[in-house]
Amino acid sequence: MAKVLYSVTMSVDGFITGPDGDMQWMRPYLGPNPEVDELLPQIGSILVGRRSHDGDDPHKGDAGEGHAFGGGWDGPQFVVTHRPPATPEAGVTYVDDFAKALALAKEAAGDKYVNVIGANIAKQCIEAGELDEVFLLYAPVMLGDGTRLFDHPGGRIVRLARRSVTETPLSTSLWFTVES
Numbered sequence: 001m002a003k004v005l006y007s008v009t010m011s012v013d014g015f016i017t018g019p020d021g022d023m024q025w026m027r028p029y030l031g032p033n034p035e036v037d038e039l040l041p042q043i044g045s046i047l048v049g050r051r052s053h054d055g056d057d058p059h060k061g062d063a064g065e066g067h068a069f070g071g072g073w074d075g076p077q078f079v080v081t082h083r084p085p086a087t088p089e090a091g092v093t094y095v096d097d098f099a100k101a102l103a104l105a106k107e108a109a110g111d112k113y114v115n116v117i118g119a120n121i122a123k124q125c126i127e128a129g130e131l132d133e134v135f136l137l138y139a140p141v142m143l144g145d146g147t148r149l150f151d152h153p154g155g156r157i158v159r160l161a162r163r164s165v166t167e168t169p170l171s172t173s174l175w176f177t178v179e180s
């Protein structure tokens, strides 16, 4: 059965974008990462929020612009949105219901990961008790403002069990299993 993984690059102060959805902050940290290379073939589908799908691309101006993981991955993508476009992109299914989108993404992933993109969608996975793992790449930078990794006004404790810590030249990654 598919597992649901939230993988994301994050600043040390807990932001996944800069102000106004800026993603250019990430460019210095996009270099080779063996752990990511190992992960990509284990991803069977992508479940992504509309804001991430339409948002700023850290690969802007590069060959990988507009492609998942900068062109490192290809497969079925499920975009959660209230506003499905008149002309869908090839390989992309637009779904206006979170639970339905997750079910479709899991079915498409088979025994591989559903990779979640977007903090809002990851939060909905947590609230539904459907998030299995979190893979955080900590970039050595502080941003001060932007989109938080996990924003829950009033607070919400999500307990994680650490699976691995990996140092690469450009980031430090922590891989967790979600406990509750």
Ligand SMILES: NC(=O)c1ccc[n+]([C@@H]2O[C@H](COP(=O)([O-])OP(=O)(O)OC[C@H]3O[C@@H](n4cnc5c(N)ncnc54)[C@H](OP(=O)(O)O)[C@@H]3O)[C@@H](O)[C@H]2O)c1
Pocket: 007, 008, 009, 010, 015, 016, 017, 021, 022, 023, 048, 049, 050, 051, 052, 053, 055, 056, 080, 081, 082, 083, 095, 096, 097, 098, 117, 118, 119, 120, 121, 122, 147
């Ligand atoms: N640092 C990283 O590694 C990394 C990776 C990927 C993305 N990002 C960035 O992170 C940011 C994430 O943004 P985010 O967390 O605010 O948004 P998000 O999760 O990407 O998308 C949220 C949007 O999805 C749609 N949506 C959510 N739930 C829905 C539902 N139940 N039914 C129908 N539609 C639903 C809504 O869009 P509509 O109502 O407009 O349809 C909503 O505004 C983006 O700016 C992105 O560029 C960072």
